[in-house]
Amino acid sequence: MRSVATTVVIGVLLAVGDASAQEARPSTLAIDTAVSVDETIDQNGNHTTGVFVDSVVSVGFGHGLETVIRPYMQRLPNGEWNRQIWLATMRYERAGRIGLRVDGGLIPPPVGYANMQLRPQLNPTIAQPSSLFVPLPALETRGPRATLLGAVYPWGANATVSGTHWDARAAVMDTSPLRSRRIFAYEDNNPPRFTNVVVGGGLTPLFGLRFGASVTRGGWLRAGELPAVTTDQRATVVTVETEYAVRYTKLAGEWTHDGIGTSHGDTSASGWFVQGQQTLTPRWFAAGRVERINGPALDAASGTFDRMRFNGTEEVIGFRLTPGITVRAGHRAREAFNGSSYVHAGSLSIVWWRRWI
Numbered sequence: 001m002r003s004v005a006t007t008v009v010i011g012v013l014l015a016v017g018d019a020s021a022q023e024a025r026p027s028t029l030a031i032d033t034a035v036s037v038d039e040t041i042d043q044n045g046n047h048t049t050g051v052f053v054d055s056v057v058s059v060g061f062g063h064g065l066e067t068v069i070r071p072y073m074q075r076l077p078n079g080e081w082n083r084q085i086w087l088a089t090m091r092y093e094r095a096g097r098i099g100l101r102v103d104g105g106l107i108p109p110p111v112g113y114a115n116m117q118l119r120p121q122l123n124p125t126i127a128q129p130s131s132l133f134v135p136l137p138a139l140e141t142r143g144p145r146a147t148l149l150g151a152v153y154p155w156g157a158n159a160t161v162s163g164t165h166w167d168a169r170a171a172v173m174d175t176s177p178l179r180s181r182r183i184f185a186y187e188d189n190n191p192p193r194f195t196n197v198v199v200g201g202g203l204t205p206l207f208g209l210r211f212g213a214s215v216t217r218g219g220w221l222r223a224g225e226l227p228a229v230t231t232d233q234r235a236t237v238v239t240v241e242t243e244y245a246v247r248y249t250k251l252a253g254e255w256t257h258d259g260i261g262t263s264h265g266d267t268s269a270s271g272w273f274v275q276g277q278q279t280l281t282p283r284w285f286a287a288g289r290v291e292r293i294n295g296p297a298l299d300a301a302s303g304t305f306d307r308m309r310f311n312g313t314e315e316v317i318g319f320r321l322t323p324g325i326t327v328r329a330g331h332r333a334r335e336a337f338n339g340s341s342y343v344h345a346g347s348l349s350i351v352w353w354r355r356w357i
Helices: 002-020
Strands: 028-042 047-062 065-075 081-094 099-106 155-162 166-173 196-206 209-221 233-246 249-262 265-279 284-299 304-322 325-335 343-355
Touching: 209 249
Parallel strands: none
Antiparallel strands: 028 047, 028 343, 047 065, 065 081, 081 099, 099 155, 155 166, 166 196, 196 209, 209 233, 233 249, 249 265, 265 284, 284 304, 304 325, 325 343
């Protein structure tokens, strides 16, 4: 996979040189970078430092064509560094009464509103929505851990059409939203490739208000991946989201339901989050998020599923030092799936963002 990413980067550089040599098709280069550093300490004295470096590079070739690459680097809570590419797509975009956009390659996530919060300057809080990264309870004995709706940047193709008050999309991708793949990783450490089909759309009845939904269907667990799994298992992921912005207030929410096939029969997981941001002054703002996840937990002795819940809240106050630098301080409380009480933590974050070209 490393060679694939390298080939994409080299192709972009060659294309830039070729385009710049032709006056009929001048290239347009855009680069922006976001960096966030977070310090968190919980009530038990556990201290973690998170670092996130994220860049987006796009090269336009004219006639609606461009290439977009998004490399990132992240320091995980255990101190390890994760270096990946989240986006490497060739895009065609056409404006008009009915707009069209087509992506092919390592495409933007076609599923879920939560994935739109991954860039730190776009996330109103410090933590990301838990649906993206908190593993569900075990669905199989010694099996892979799934998430309600992972941070999905798959290989595939996506087509979106849109009008003034509506949009619709269809995508084919190589992984289930339940299990994320890494580009720079040994194939044995990645989930098997499955064809997953996505259809979705949205309505914008008035300026600042949007309702959206999507359905994803495909395999998530391969036959033979575990001794007890003798047939491919499939999953259906349904998302419903909304976003409303008026004056100095922005509200958003998402509900997700997973219908999951296992060797012990079908089961399901569901969850939701609601978040808001209020601009208090030109520099000060407040934000918060409430989230819940209801997941199945396998009882290995009986082969049945119990239900467990994850609960979380976060409150943040932010200050914009400059248009590109924001400081945030917040409180977070989480009750884990197997927990009996909330664990409280305080966080301090600084986010820097700049568009270079």
